[in-house]
Amino acid sequence: MGQDPELLRRLLRAKDRMDGASQEEWPVRRLAEASGTSAAHFARSFKEAFGVPPHRYLLTRRIERAMALLRETDLPITEIAFQTGWNSLGTFGRTFRNVTGDNPAAVREREQATPHQRELVPECLLRAAGRPGLTIAVSEKRRRAEGDTEGPEEMEVL
Amino acid sequence: MSQGIDVVGIYVRDQDEALAFYVGKLGFEVHADMSNGPFRWLTVKHPEQPSFQLGLFTPGPPLHDAATAQTLREMVAKGAMPPLVLMVDDCRAAYKRLQVPGVEFTQEPVERYGRVDAGFRDPSGNGWKLIEG
Numbered sequence: 109m110g111q112d113p114e115l116l117r118r119l120l121r122a123k124d125r126m127d128g129a130s131q132e133e134w135p136v137r138r139l140a141e142a143s144g145t146s147a148a149h150f151a152r153s154f155k156e157a158f159g160v161p162p163h164r165y166l167l168t169r170r171i172e173r174a175m176a177l178l179r180e181t182d183l184p185i186t187e188i189a190f191q192t193g194w195n196s197l198g199t200f201g202r203t204f205r206n207v208t209g210d211n212p213a214a215v216r217e218r219e220q221a222t223p224h225q226r227e228l229v230p231e232c233l234l235r236a237a238g239r240p241g242l243t244i245a246v247s248e249k250r251r252r253a254e255g256d257t258e259g260p261e262e263m264e265v266l
Numbered sequence: 267m268s269q270g271i272d273v274v275g276i277y278v279r280d281q282d283e284a285l286a287f288y289v290g291k292l293g294f295e296v297h298a299d300m301s302n303g304p305f306r307w308l309t310v311k312h313p314e315q316p317s318f319q320l321g322l323f324t325p326g327p328p329l330h331d332a333a334t335a336q337t338l339r340e341m342v343a344k345g346a347m348p349p350l351v352l353m354v355d356d357c358r359a360a361y362k363r364l365q366v367p368g369v370e371f372t373q374e375p376v377e378r379y380g381r382v383d384a385g386f387r388d389p390s391g392n393g394w395k396l397i398e399g
Contacts, residue, residue, distance in 0.1 A: 110336050113279060116343035117391050123345070124372040124387070157344050180378075231378040232385065232395050233349050 111157060118143040119157050122150070123165065130169035131193035136162065164242050171207050172239040174200070178216040185212050206250045207240050268317070273309055275321030276350070277342045278390040281308050284322040287388050291367040292352075294320070304328065343391045350394045357382035357398040364396075 122143040126134055139162055140150035154162045174192045177183055183191070189200035205211050210218075244252075278284035285308065288294045294310040297319050301307075304327055309319035325338035341347060354360040358375045361384050365371065372393065373385035384396040 110340050113336075113339040113343035116340055117279075120343065120345045120387075120391055121370075128373055230349075230351060230383065230395055230397055231381065232373070232376075232383050232397075 111153065115145070115153060116157055118145065119150075119154055122154065122162070123158060126162070126166050127169060130166055130173060131191060133193075134162070134166055160242060164245060167203065167207065167246060168239050168242045170194070171204060172235060174204060174212065175208070175215060175219070175238065175240075176235060178212055179219040185216075188212070202250075203246055206246045206253070207242060271318065273319040273321050275309075275323045276347065276392050277325055277338055278322050278388065278392070279324065279339060279342060280390075281306055281322055281324055283389050284308070285310070287369075288320070288322065291364065291369055345387070345391045345393050347392055350392060352394055352396050353399040354396055355399065357384055357396055360384075360396055 122139045125142045126139070136151055137147050139154070140147040143150060145153060151162060154165075158165060160168075170192045174188050177188045177191065178185075181188075185201075186197050189197050192200070194200035194203075201211060204215075208215060242249075285296070285299075288310045289296060293313065295313055297309045297311045299306070299308050306324070307321075308323070309321045311319050325335040325342075327335070330338065361371065361375050364386065369386050370389075371384060371386045373383075375382050375384040375396075382398040386394050386396060388394070
């Protein structure tokens with residue numbers, strides 16, 4: 109059973125808005141507004157359409173941008189955390205590690221040392237391909253990695 | 267005659283709407299518009315690229331059964347179709363020009379590695395990158 113294409117087109121608009129400004133806060137109410145749906149309806153419809161909850165999708169975009177900034181600039185990591193939407197360096201570092209399996213400084217070192225053949229593929233498309241996959245919640249990923257059975261210690265960015 | 271790619275098609279939700287967008291807003295020209303029953307063969311071309319046609323097709327009968335057509339409509343609407351790239355001389359100027367008729371931009375012009383790119387969608391959900399050549 110499928111979803112209404114008209115609804116999907118509007119949900120895509122909310123996804124595009126997150127893509128365009130992933131550093132901003134995207135509470136469900138704001139996303140629902142961008143797609144012309146009710147807040148109650150939005151999260152469920154989004155997940156059904158795109159396979160991940162909206163806040164988790166936003167995390168992948170933020171990490172993708174952070175990775176690009178690590179690779180392409182010499183901005184301090186604190187500044188990158190701030191520019192990509194985190195309020196605390198600690199949360200950024202922890203989430204980054206949980207998603208990519210490595211810490212920002214190590215990723216920067218590795219990425220900047222690797223020569224890239226990027227000329228033949230449009231940069232914008234290459235970036236989308238470099239987006240981390242996030243099939244489970246960051247908190248769940250962390251729990252599994254640590255063998256920890258306790259609940260999440262903090263709310264994910266919404 | 268010359269050999270090469272002649273037509274590449276994309277799926278759209280409504281051919282009249284797509285025609286208004288690609289011709290009326292993007293400035294493409296109609297190349298072929300022929301109907302045969304419920305089937306309409308509609309292609310447009312870029313004014314500076316006469317040898318290439320972009321087909322604007324709708325999923326549905328007689329080529330697709332109802333379930334397949336529904337799936338294709340969903341894929342298009344959620345932006346799951348392959349990327350499309352439009353080369354322009356001046357990305358920032360094109361961005362300004364296309365904003366006037368209300369093209370839905372998903373990304374404003376950004377310079378990366380000395381190249382400016384932007385992104386927009388057609389009314390159906392197909393995603394285009396606008397790249398400065």
